[in-house]
Amino acid sequence: MTRQNKSTMEMVQRGLARRHRREKIFRFLGMAAVTTSILFLLLLFGSIIANGWSAFRQAELSLEVSFDQELLDVDNLRDANYALLIKRSLREFFPQVEKRRDLRHLYKLVSSGAAFELQAMVMADPSLIGTRRLVTLPADDEVDMLLKGYIPRDVPESERRVSDQQIRWIDELVAASRLKLGWNTTFFTAGDSREPELSGIRGAVAGSLFTLLVTLLLSFPIGVAAAVYLEEFAPSNRWTDCIEVNINNLAAVPSIVFGLLGLAVFLNVLGMPRSAPLVGGLVLTLMTLPTIIIASRASLKSVPPSIREAALGIGASRMETISHHVLPLAMPGMLTGTIIGMAQALGETAPLLMIGMVAFIVDVPGGLTDPATVLPVQIYLWADSPERAFVERTSAAIMVLLTFLIMMNGTAVFLRKKFEQRW
Amino acid sequence: MLKKSVALAAASLMMASVAGTTLAAGxxxxxxxxxxxxxxxxxxxxxxxxxxxxxxxxxxxxxxxxxxxxxxxxxxxxxxxxxxxxxxxxxxxxxxxxxxxxxxxxxxxxxxxDGIVVANSKKTAQLELSRKDLFLALAKDVPDPKGGEKLVANPYTTWKEVNPALPATPIEVLGPPPTSGTRDAFVELAMEGGCKQFPFIKAMKKKDKKAYKGICHTVREDGAYIEAGENDNLIVQKLEANPQALGIFGFSFLDQNSDKIQGSRVDGTNPTFEEIADGSYPVSRxxxxxxxxxxxxxxxxxxxxxxxxxxxxxxxxxxxxxxxxxxxxxxxxxxxxxxxxxxxxxxxxx
The missing domain is CATH 3.40.190.10 (Periplasmic binding protein-like II)
Structure with missing residues (x-):
């Protein structure tokens, strides 16, 4: 007996070092995996933030504009020549520039949107007419890129888009502190534009909100109802098995397929408008439904049977059992599933391509049937634009999208932590 | 909670009916x-x-x-x-x-x-290409380098093999995928332009147009031509990282990035605004x-x-x-x- 015991101990002892080593290696591999993913994440965030932070600042020109009475006809403020006001003001600042060609280069320092800003200003407040004041106007994106150092000064003149002469003017304006980098409000208040300095994400954010609103309003009630029925009422037979398999399958279908379905059903058969958040929301509903149903069923399953039995035991009907006891207990899990489904829908572009939401839309959408685009599509469109200033805007838009995603996932974690019940 | 979801369901029903009415509008x-x-x-x-x-x-x-x-x-x-x-x-x-x-x-x-440019990084020398060089470097099948009217699978791996005047760098061209209009135009204007400089291929055009197009329009698939996606900005970035590679894209991207990349000369013309406008640059559409x-x-x-x-x-x-x-x-x-x-x-x- 003792001999045998000893030999077992010996065997254990002999193998112990090896087993410990194995465990160490396993733990090390696990840690290495976590570290690698964190490093990649940091690299991703780092490069996006490094590229994008400069987009939140924007070159602004302060020009002294005199709102001449002769140019501004009170009865027809829309069609007045606002560009001329800016040109005059620039000529005042640089009286030595006289040749027509040079003047044209000088005028290019100001954004083409500046005239429209003056127009909006005067139309909002006609009492400006006849006065002279310092107005802050957006500079052209090339000026912006130069100030931010993205356009090199040390290469030959022909290889950059800003001429030596323009650089001299820019330096002069900077020295007179008429030209500086300021907070880029436009980025948050404007819709898309082909001029980087006038473009913003408000249109895309509004489109994303409308689309997600439709998705939430449809997919949450439908998903929860389907889950409750399947989990609590449905008999278990071949039919319900078949439905279950199909739901699990749907969750794995590539999202572009839902886009094609949306095109065929919502646009071609039902005749809904192209590019509308309503249709986008419907398509994304189809996409997120399986996720929500699966999460909701899992959280219904985790409610212990004793709760149901107790409720039924004191005489509650099945409907009352579910609505008074089971659903409230399962709700945190359902909400978590819904939020994760929404976050997924927020980042989706492929299904929207088919229904025309990948489009250039300047006006900020004001309703569910207005043409709209969404945040990830805006990122895609900017990434594909030739102007260099769109590079930083692409990264900045990614930062905004990531903020929304982190907020949504954070809410999901918070809800889980706050309401989660353990049995 | 239940009341809430009932309210949500009601709201969504209402919304669906509202949507139904707005659709009829122009x-x-x-x-x-x-x-x-x-x-x-x-x-x-x-x-x-x-x-x-x-x-x-x-x-x-x-x-x-x-x-x-x-x-x-x-x-x-x-x-x-x-x-x-x-x-x-x-x-x-x-x-x-x-x-x-x-x-x-x-x-x-x-x-x-729109001009289609073949560009490379400013870190290397500007290339002097002809449409014939582009065809020989990028087509799937090319006339046998040993002579004769036979077609062989593209044997060229460096630009020097294509044309002794070119540098001995490997052929590596980043360009758009077949779904792109830029690719169609490049194939039609640059490659076909070089292709029909071979008299026996040109003669085929009349007899068997399909075979002629097959020869002139098919891009090689052995890795020398890299489909870089529709995003031209990406191609520009890749050219910067890899000075040996050439990229194919629209003129506006060259125009915006002239400090980083340069367009190759094609048939003795430069891809500049002026030379595309006066029609002398051959690859424009x-x-x-x-x-x-x-x-x-x-x-x-x-x-x-x-x-x-x-x-x-x-x-x-x-x-x-x-x-x-x-x-x-x-x-x-x-x-x-x-x-x-x-x-x-x-x-x-x-």
Missing amino acids: RDYISIVGSSTVYPFATTVAEQFGKTSRFKTPKIESTGSGGGMKLFCAGIGVKTPDVTNSSRRIKKSEYQKCQANGVTDIVEMKIGY PLYFYVKKAHVGVIPGIAEYLAEFSNDRAWGEDGYLADKGLIPAPVEERRQFARAAKELTPLVMD
């Missing part, structure tokens, strides 16, 4: 689809138009030339687009399909030209858009959009589209199409 903005090459120019005009006119800013989808034509020719009515952009002329088959679907009167507008005449007057603003586009302020030599990299058409051509825009002369193809 459209008060112009809907434009089509080429991704024309997209940067069309969007610029659309934005300008939206700001200066009393109409809403047109909505522009970038669907590709072929996809745009398909949507455009689907029929007449507010659900179909009013305008389609195209980086090539409308095909006869597309024209016939349009006619069959009731889109009978189409106004054609040529807006200008016209850009078009097409308008449904039946929608003019029904959808507000189409005639005015045409007027904005065909104004010298937009597409002229000093227009704002030239700033975006569009090569303006000659004055005569511009005048002709501006007249077509005004009179809405329908396109006739037999």
Whole structure:
């Protein structure tokens, strides 16, 4: 007996070092995996933030504009020549520039949107007419890129888009502190534009909100109802098995397929408008439904049977059992599933391509049937634009999208932590 | 909680019914689809138009030339687009399909030209290429280098093998995928241009057009030509990282990145604004858009959009589209199409 015991101990002892080593290696591999993913994440965030932070600042020109009475006809403020006001003001600042060609280069320092800003200003407040004041106007994106150092000064003149002469003017304006980098409000208040300095994400954010609103309003009630029925009422037979398999399958279908379905059903058969958040929301509903149903069923399953039995035991009907006891207990899990489904829908572009939401839309959408685009599509469109200033805007838009995603996932974690019940 | 979800369900039902009623209403903005090459120019005009006119800013989808034509020719009515952009002329088959679907009167507008450049990083020397070099370097099958009228699978691995005057760097070209209009145009203008310099291949054109096209239009698939996706910015970045590689993309990307990349000379001409505009640079193509005449007057603003586009302020030599990299058409051509825009002369193809 003792001999045998000893030999077992010996065997254990002999193998112990090896087993410990194995465990160490396993733990090390696990840690290495976590570290690698964190490093990649940091690299991703780092490069996006490094590229994008400069987009939140924007070159602004302060020009002294005199709102001449002769140019501004009170009865027809829309069609007045606002560009001329800016040109005059620039000529005042640089009286030595006289040749027509040079003047044209000088005028290019100001954004083409500046005239429209003056127009909006005067139309909002006609009492400006006849006065002279310092107005802050957006500079052209090339000026912006130069100030931010993205356009090199040390290469030959022909290889950059800003001429030596323009650089001299820019330096002069900077020295007179008429030209500086300021907070880029436009980025948050404007819709898309082909001029980087006038473009913003408000249109895309509004489109994303409308689309997600439709998705939430449809997919949450439908998903929860389907889950409750399947989990609590449905008999278990071949039919319900078949439905279950199909739901699990749907969750794995590539999202572009839902886009094609949306095109065929919502646009071609039902005749809904192209590019509308309503249709986008419907398509994304189809996409997120399986996720929500699966999460909701899992959280219904985790409610212990004793709760149901107790409720039924004191005489509650099945409907009352579910609505008074089971659903409230399962709700945190359902909400978590819904939020994760929404976050997924927020980042989706492929299904929207088919229904025309990948489009250039300047006006900020004001309703569910207005043409709209969404945040990830805006990122895609900017990434594909030739102007260099769109590079930083692409990264900045990614930062905004990531903020929304982190907020949504954070809410999901918070809800889980706050309401989660353990049995 | 239950009350909440009941309320949500009620709200969604209500919304669905609201949606049903708004669908019947017309459209008060112009809907434009089509080429991704024309997209940067069309969007610029659309934005300008939206700001200066009393109409809403047109909505522009970038669907590709072929996809745009398909949507455009689907029929007449507010659900179909009013305008389609195209980086090539409308095909006869597309024209016939349009006619069959009731889109009978189409106004054609040529807006200008786009040069396709073959560029590399500024860190290396500018290349002096010919269309024949491009064909030999990039086609799947090329005439046997040993001579004779036989075709062999492309044996060339370095530029020096193609043409002794070129450097001994490996052939590595980043370009757009087959779905892209830029690729179509490159294949047609550069590769076919070099291909038909071989007399025996040129002779094939008359006998067996299909075989001729097969030879001239098929790009090699052994890794020397790398499909880099539709994103031209990505190609520019890759060229910077890999100075040995060449990239194929539209002129506007060269124009915006001239501090980083340089366009190769093709057949002794430079891919510059001037040489593309005067027609001497061989790899350039016209850009078009097409308008449904039946929608003019029904959808507000189409005639005015045409007027904005065909104004010298937009597409002229000093227009704002030239700033975006569009090569303006000659004055005569511009005048002709501006007249077509005004009179809405329908396109006739037999």
